[in-house]
Amino acid sequence: xxxxxxxxxxxxxxxxxxxxxxxxxxxxxxxxxxxxxxxxxxxxxxxxxxxxxxxxxxxxxxxxxxxxxxxxxxxxxxxxxxxxxxxxxxxxxxxxxxxxxxxxxxxxxxxxxxxxxxxxxxxxxxxxxxxxxxxxxxxxxxxxxxxxxxxxxxxxxxxxxxxxxxxxxxxxxxxxxxxxxxxxxxxxxxxxxxxxxxxxxxxxxxxxxxxxxxxxxxxxxxxxxxxxxxxxxxxxxxxxxxxxxxxxxxxxxxxxxxxxxxxxxxxxxxxxxxxxxxxxxxxxxxxxxxxxxxxxxxxxxxxxxxxxxxxxxxxxxxxxxxxxxxxxxxxxxxxxxxxxxxxxxxxxxxxxxxxxxxxxxxx
Numbered sequence: 001x002x003x004x005x006x007x008x009x010x011x012x013x014x015x016x017x018x019x020x021x022x023x024x025x026x027x028x029x030x031x032x033x034x035x036x037x038x039x040x041x042x043x044x045x046x047x048x049x050x051x052x053x054x055x056x057x058x059x060x061x062x063x064x065x066x067x068x069x070x071x072x073x074x075x076x077x078x079x080x081x082x083x084x085x086x087x088x089x090x091x092x093x094x095x096x097x098x099x100x101x102x103x104x105x106x107x108x109x110x111x112x113x114x115x116x117x118x119x120x121x122x123x124x125x126x127x128x129x130x131x132x133x134x135x136x137x138x139x140x141x142x143x144x145x146x147x148x149x150x151x152x153x154x155x156x157x158x159x160x161x162x163x164x165x166x167x168x169x170x171x172x173x174x175x176x177x178x179x180x181x182x183x184x185x186x187x188x189x190x191x192x193x194x195x196x197x198x199x200x201x202x203x204x205x206x207x208x209x210x211x212x213x214x215x216x217x218x219x220x221x222x223x224x225x226x227x228x229x230x231x232x233x234x235x236x237x238x239x240x241x242x243x244x245x246x247x248x249x250x251x252x253x254x255x256x257x258x259x260x261x262x263x264x265x266x267x268x269x270x271x272x273x274x275x276x277x278x279x280x281x282x283x284x285x286x287x288x289x290x291x292x293x294x295x296x297x298x299x300x301x302x303x304x305x306x307x308x309x310x311x312x313x314x315x316x317x318x319x320x321x322x323x324x325x326x327x328x329x330x331x332x333x334x335x336x337x338x339x340x341x342x343x344x345x346x347x348x349x350x351x352x353x354x355x356x357x358x359x360x361x362x363x
Contacts, residue, residue: 137320
């Protein structure tokens with residue numbers, strides 16, 4: 001069910017074309033709010049709004065926000081958008097998007113000329129926090145020559161505007177374009193699915209390397225198959241089906257309190273060891289001590305990963321971390337900063353290093 005309450009906007013702190021953040025008063029208490037103008041229209045201090053308070057009431061990991069459902073002060077909002085594809089379909093929040101594949105799109109002719117990814121590297125991450133180190137490593141190793149495009153799936157947050165990291169990475173020119181697929185929305189281009197998203201990256205944005213991951217907020221249940229990061233398996237198969245080179249970042253940690261995520265996460269072992277039907281390359285950073293390397297090797301041998309995929313030990317992964325620090329990009333995973341869970345970020349960086357190597361060699 002959904003918990004709905006009225007509120008009044010008391011303060012607006014951040015305003016972007018696709019994102020508004022501030023303070024709202026509801027039930028005699030103040031709380032932070034997020035609104036997406038594509039859904040709610042603009043907001044002003046003093047506006048009466050309708051709030052979805054469900055997640056904050058349940059203490060879920062939304063960052064402590066209420067979400068604005070509607071502006072009750074300005075009840076009429078006109079649609080000035082383009083396109084005929086609806087995202088968030090058949091919900092009160094459905095939004096109209098111009099998908100790149102539509103007849104009215106000015107890039108459809110480029111999509112129609114697609115003949116394959118031609119071995120283009122596609123870095124696939126389970127978590128959104130893998131994006132920054134992968135992109136930073138890619139840019140650093142290539143001297144900023146390679147064009148990196150980010151595809152955001154609908155496995156977690158649906159508005160790309162929710163990602164602070166994407167906004168920063170674009171400002172720092174660590175990613176050069178964005179595509180939102182499925183029900184995710186708000187990228188530079190919209191696409192219906194992962195296949196057409198990859199085609200748009202190749203043909204329209206002319207990517208050298210693509211990085212694919214969900215947005216912030218992975219869903220997990222503690223069961224073997226009940227997590228949205230399981231999409232990694234089908235993305236690997238999609239990349240291979242279109243003639244690309246899938247590089248799947250292993251979820252690696254020695255700081256997680258949950259045993260199932262220590263070493264190589266069971267998410268990686270399940271998605272790649274059991275469910276991916278085609279081959280991927282798994283990059284592991286050389287900058288790991290020998291005892292931890294031994295544990296990783298043992299876990300890989302006990303799974304089917306060695307049988308189905310190619311494991312690469314990658315040097316220079318620290319370069320991605322160094323680039324993030326030089327550019328002042330702060331990133332956390334599950335609340336842990338780089339120095340608190342370094343192997344996680346090194347593994348993501350290794351994915352960017354490997355992708356840069358592939359792309360530079362082919363060019």
